[in-house]
Amino acid sequence: MKVRRWMTAGAVAVATVAALNTVPAAAGKPYDPTSQTLGALGLRHGLQVGTAISMDALNDADDPQYRKIAATEFSSVTAENVMKWESLEPTRGNYNWGPADQLVDFAKRNRQRVRGHVLVWHNQLPEWLTGGVADGSISKPELRELLRRHITTVAKRYQGRIWQWDVVNEAVSDPWDTPPTLHYKGFWAEHLGPGYLADAFRWARAADPKALLYYNDYNIEAFGSGNPADDKTQFVYDMLRRLRAQGVPVDGVGSQGHLGTQYGNYNTFQVTEALRRFTSLGLVTAFTEVDVRSQLTEGVRAGDSEEINPRLQASAANFSVLMKACLAVRSCLSYTVWGFSDNHSWVPGWFDDPPEGLATIYDENYQPKLAYHEIKSDLILAGPPYVLPRLAPKPRR
Numbered sequence: 291m292k293v294r295r296w297m298t299a300g301a302v303a304v305a306t307v308a309a310l311n312t313v314p315a316a317a318g319k320p321y322d323p324t325s326q327t328l329g330a331l332g333l334r335h336g337l338q339v340g341t342a343i344s345m346d347a348l349n350d351a352d353d354p355q356y357r358k359i360a361a362t363e364f365s366s367v368t369a370e371n372v373m374k375w376e377s378l379e380p381t382r383g384n385y386n387w388g389p390a391d392q393l394v395d396f397a398k399r400n401r402q403r404v405r406g407h408v409l410v411w412h413n414q415l416p417e418w419l420t421g422g423v424a425d426g427s428i429s430k431p432e433l434r435e436l437l438r439r440h441i442t443t444v445a446k447r448y449q450g451r452i453w454q455w456d457v458v459n460e461a462v463s464d465p466w467d468t469p470p471t472l473h474y475k476g477f478w479a480e481h482l483g484p485g486y487l488a489d490a491f492r493w494a495r496a497a498d499p500k501a502l503l504y505y506n507d508y509n510i511e512a513f514g515s516g517n518p519a520d521d522k523t524q525f526v527y528d529m530l531r532r533l534r535a536q537g538v539p540v541d542g543v544g545s546q547g548h549l550g551t552q553y554g555n556y557n558t559f560q561v562t563e564a565l566r567r568f569t570s571l572g573l574v575t576a577f578t579e580v581d582v583r584s585q586l587t588e589g590v591r592a593g594d595s596e597e598i599n600p601r602l603q604a605s606a607a608n609f610s611v612l613m614k615a616c617l618a619v620r621s622c623l624s625y626t627v628w629g630f631s632d633n634h635s636w637v638p639g640w641f642d643d644p645p646e647g648l649a650t651i652y653d654e655n656y657q658p659k660l661a662y663h664e665i666k667s668d669l670i671l672a673g674p675p676y677v678l679p680r681l682a683p684k685p686r687r
């Protein structure tokens with residue numbers, strides 16, 4: 291029985307692959323995959339290739355190239371900032387939906403899916419909220435109710451228009467934090483305790499029955515020691531296994547993919563293995579914020595190609611490792627870059643001691659970098675039997 295079922299599933303998969311891989315040849319012209327967009331090439335595998343969008347850049351009349359690439363190259367978009375709480379509710383009770391609505395409309399016009407980012411995070415919270423908790427004017431029960439209302443209001447407003455929601459972001463500490471033993475960190479854990487995670491997913495599900503609900507975090511691309519006291523991937527894995535065992539409606543895990551060329555690099559198999567293990571919990575996966583930064587040494591800043599080239603190559607290799615691992619695992623539904631061009635990347639503003647940059651797939655003049663070409667070639671060269679169409683998950687109740 292079981293075997294037969296698998297055989298049928300296999301036959302369907304192969305037929306689907308055959309259909310997806312039909313090469314669209316225009317009359318007389320040979321098909322040239324390099325002229326296709328990343329988004330179109332991803333769709334051959336059912337994979338969405340997305341980007342974070344800066345609304346300031348999108349609305350800058352003097353920067354038409356940003357808008358053009360944002361609209362054409364990608365099949366999914368994420369709000370880089372405008373769906374964060376401080377942006378949506380800058381003063382208590384007054385929601386400022388404009389920029390987030392604009393992003394969702396932009397995506398619709400361009401037939402892009404939307405990753406919602408983010409419902410619960412300890413950063414970019416409005417001052418009235420953190421200040422109110424600090425001065426005691428917002429009690430703990432009130433805080434929990436405010437969180438429930440926020441999740442409900444935002445998820446309901448965009449119901450039907452969000453494909454994946456990052457419900458909870460970055461709940462877990464890093465080995466360099468104090469204490470170094472990994473733990474639940476940040477504003478929400480401190481004030482509500484770790485039970486807020488299960489609550490958040492349940493509230494999000496009640497508000498939006500159809501979106502895929504994700505837990506999202508960085509430094510979970512590969513397993514380390516296997517000890518949850520110092521291996522963040524293991525900690526997150528154990529956490530998600532417990533949430534699943536409690537029947538919490540979490541559908542997926544997002545691995546942000548913020549990498550740096552100065553660190554040791556993962557190989558494709560390590561990353562594939564991590565995605566597989568998350569998948570074995572019954573979860574779908576995604577790379578949600580990929581960028582690969584480098585230190586801007588004096589030589590780099592002076593334009594010395596012998597300093598720049600190895601960094602561009604290492605960056606491209608890291609982008610490619612994550613793409614190949616994603617392609618290899620059918621649960622990996624999307625690959626999103628955190629900004630596509632160096633002139634609008636968050637990296638230089640955020641990592642400035644020492645200065646870092648060169649983190650994206652296009653340079654400051656919107657010229658595609660080696661990283662762009664390498665992930666494009668990964669998408670072109672992939673296919674069955676190792677790369678199969680994506681899974682089609684049903685959101686959990």
Ligand code: XIL
Binds near residue numbers: 459
């Ligand atoms: C960053 C934005 O890119 C910046 O513009 C902003 O100033 C700070 O936040 N992990 C996340 C993202 O989940 O929301 C962060 O985005 C980058 C790290």
